[in-house]
Amino acid sequence: xKRGGLARRQAILFYAFVSPWIIGFLAFYIGxxxxxxxLSLTSYExxxxxxxxxxxxxxxxxxxxxxxxxxxxxxxxxxxxxxxLGLLIALGIAxxxxxxxxxxxxxxxxxxxxxxxPAVASSILWVWVFEPNYGVLNNGLALVGVQGxxxxxxxxxxxxxxxxxxxxxxxxxxxxxxxxxxGVPRTLYExxxxxxxxxxxxxxxxxxxxxxxxxxxxxxLGTIGAMQVFGEAYxxxxxxxxxxxxxNATLFYYVLYxxxxxxxxxxxxYGAAMAxxxxxLILLLTGLNFVVGRRWVYYAG
Amino acid sequence: MNRAxxxxxxxxxxxxxxxVDAILSRATGYLVVLALAALMLMPLSWMVSTSLKELHDxxxxxPSWIPKTVVWSNYPTALTTFPFLKYLGNTLIITATTxxxxxxxxxxxxxxxxxxPAPGRGFLFILLLSTMMxxxxxxxxxxxxxxxxxxxxxxxxxxxxxxxxxxxxFYVFLLRQFFxxxxxxxxxxxxxxxxxxxxxxxxVILPLSRPALLxxxxxxxxxxxxxxxxxxxFLQKEDTYTLSLGLAMFLTSIGSGMGRQxxxxxxxxxxxxxxxxxxxxxxxxxxxxxxxxxGLKG
Numbered sequence: 342x343k344r345g346g347l348a349r350r351q352a353i354l355f356y357a358f359v360s361p362w363i364i365g366f367l368a369f370y371i372g373x374x375x376x377x378x379x380l381s382l383t384s385y386e387x388x389x390x391x392x393x394x395x396x397x398x399x400x401x402x403x404x405x406x407x408x409x410x411x412x413x414x415x416x417x418x419x420x421x422x423x424x425x426l427g428l429l430i431a432l433g434i435a436x437x438x439x440x441x442x443x444x445x446x447x448x449x450x451x452x453x454x455x456x457x458x459p460a461v462a463s464s465i466l467w468v469w470v471f472e473p474n475y476g477v478l479n480n481g482l483a484l485v486g487v488q489g490x491x492x493x494x495x496x497x498x499x500x501x502x503x504x505x506x507x508x509x510x511x512x513x514x515x516x517x518x519x520x521x522x523x524g525v526p527r528t529l530y531e532x533x534x535x536x537x538x539x540x541x542x543x544x545x546x547x548x549x550x551x552x553x554x555x556x557x558x559x560x561x562l563g564t565i566g567a568m569q570v571f572g573e574a575y576x577x578x579x580x581x582x583x584x585x586x587x588x589n590a591t592l593f594y595y596v597l598y599x600x601x602x603x604x605x606x607x608x609x610x611y612g613a614a615m616a617x618x619x620x621x622l623i624l625l626l627t628g629l630n631f632v633v634g635r636r637w638v639y640y641a642g
Numbered sequence: 643m644n645r646a647x648x649x650x651x652x653x654x655x656x657x658x659x660x661x662v663d664a665i666l667s668r669a670t671g672y673l674v675v676l677a678l679a680a681l682m683l684m685p686l687s688w689m690v691s692t693s694l695k696e697l698h699d700x701x702x703x704x705p706s707w708i709p710k711t712v713v714w715s716n717y718p719t720a721l722t723t724f725p726f727l728k729y730l731g732n733t734l735i736i737t738a739t740t741x742x743x744x745x746x747x748x749x750x751x752x753x754x755x756x757x758x759p760a761p762g763r764g765f766l767f768i769l770l771l772s773t774m775m776x777x778x779x780x781x782x783x784x785x786x787x788x789x790x791x792x793x794x795x796x797x798x799x800x801x802x803x804x805x806x807x808x809x810x811x812f813y814v815f816l817l818r819q820f821f822x823x824x825x826x827x828x829x830x831x832x833x834x835x836x837x838x839x840x841x842x843x844x845x846v847i848l849p850l851s852r853p854a855l856l857x858x859x860x861x862x863x864x865x866x867x868x869x870x871x872x873x874x875x876f877l878q879k880e881d882t883y884t885l886s887l888g889l890a891m892f893l894t895s896i897g898s899g900m901g902r903q904x905x906x907x908x909x910x911x912x913x914x915x916x917x918x919x920x921x922x923x924x925x926x927x928x929x930x931x932x933x934x935x936x937g938l939k940g
Contacts, residue, residue, distance in 0.1 A: 357754075442671055458868075460868060460886075462911040465893055470685050575890070616780045
């Protein structure tokens with residue numbers, strides 16, 4: 342009787358303590374999600390009440406909207422470059438730093454800092470770095486005899502410039518890799534060395550399997566992040582050669598399209614449908630990562 | 643058993659190659675790490691350099707790293723060209739209230755998840771974690787409509803209120819993980835002395851959770867100081883802008899192409915970065931621990 346009383350008391354207290362989150366969850370997640378899905382089935386435009394259009398928004402988006410495919414392909418190419426490059430650099434540098442190099446904490450600080458800086462300020466900085474004539478990048482390239490492109494002002498280069506900019510922020514993934522690497526037991530390496538495994542073999546047979554869950558985590562997080570790029574693209578678009586310039590067309594990321602649809606043209610029903618397509622795509626990619634991950638992610642214990 | 647016989651013969655060459663290997667890889671390691679550090683710092687030093695130049699010096703070819711004359715007055719000029727102090731005040735109000743809200747609500751909720759068993763707790767925790775996966779774009783449109791109807795647009799409420807309801811699942815998760823590491827005996831002892839759960843939380847758990855609390859403070863400060871998406875959507879009147887938003891708008895107002903005053907732009911952008919840089923240097927440990935925790939336990 343007494344035990345049951347305690348359990349009940351604790352359960353009541355649990356719900357009391359957690360109630361702020363439950364209210365928040367209903368008000369800021371579940372409620373808006375339902376509303377957003379409903380909106381996506383209408384032609385709601387804030388100034389005028391919408392009409393029920395069923396799956397019309399989705400149909401138009403997938404079959405009749407060239408901007409949808411345009412912005413999706415930009416986002417896809419960008420992600421396909423940024424995610425693997427970012428992971429590779431982050432892992433490579435983490436491996437280097439993990440060799441107990443002297444001054445390791447200083448390098449870690451330097452590499453990590455850019456990830457924390459406000460996106461607006463650092464994007465503005467990069468626009469200036471990429472400036473074709475007076476910017477530091479092209480002048481550095483000129484020193485080694487390379488004529489740099491017009492970067493953000495060039496249709497063929499703008500996306501690569503954005504990828505380079507994103508790589509400046511590899512530090513977050515690197516810190517996570519470092520934490521993972523520090524968790525690999527030394528004895529495993531010693532055992533591998535006794536067996537005569539070289540560096541490469543040690544990496545593939547010890548290090549990689551042991552940090553594969555961390556690698557997986559970074560991959561999933563990186564994918565979600567790359568799909569949602571917004572601030573950088575917005576600022577670069579504003580700072581670039583002006584609205585309507587090549588940078589605007591080539592950097593028309595999906596979330597930027599969503600933002601202009603919903604908040605510039607106030608087509609909120611259509612925007613909501615766009616958001617759901619993004620959400621489903623992220624779920625799909627995450628699910629795919631999990632399915633494929635089962636083949637290469639190793640969970641010790 | 644056979645192996646034991648073979649081992650001594652090969653042991654010496656293996657050790658030698660391992661040593662040469664180690665020295666070589668260390669040398670290249672230092673080289674790569676140093677070169678990359680220089681590369682990483684280049685944009686920031688370029689920013690500071692430009693921020694101290696005269697405008698014609700900015701547009702001199704080839705550009706130099708060292709300003710011909712160091713113009714400190716670019717900073718006051720930049721910060722008076724747009725209402726910097728106003729935006730700073732707005733940003734501070736938003737960050738301060740969201741950090742406090744996050745801290746208070748996340749501690750309560752995390753304590754519940756860590757210490758109070760109840761039916762449905764596991765399920766709710768999974769729900770909590772799953773909110774981290776939901777892209778903000780899905781909820782933003784209905785929230786905007788709701789806030790418009792409530793008259794909250796152009797106020798700070800859309801940015802502040804969610805933090806008081808533990809909307810940042812990451813912070814709850816982080817605190818819960820930390821609370822779990824505190825021995826139960828401590829709270830049991832307090833319970834025997836007749837302390838209620840709230841007293842246990844504030845008198846026993848929180849004093850032992852300083853590192854976790856600092857991590858939450860540091861991250862939520864950074865999150866709201868840097869936030870652009872929220873202010874861009876909910877703050878449309880100029881006098882409500884935050885620094886990030888104001889900076890982006892300032893960019894369009896200083897001309898374009900050759901006439902653009904990059905020295906002022908760099909000065910203003912650098913000032914917006916400085917609090918984060920300073921915070922990072924003082925609280926680096928908490929940033930690194932927080933990030934590492936997400937990777938290892940997430």
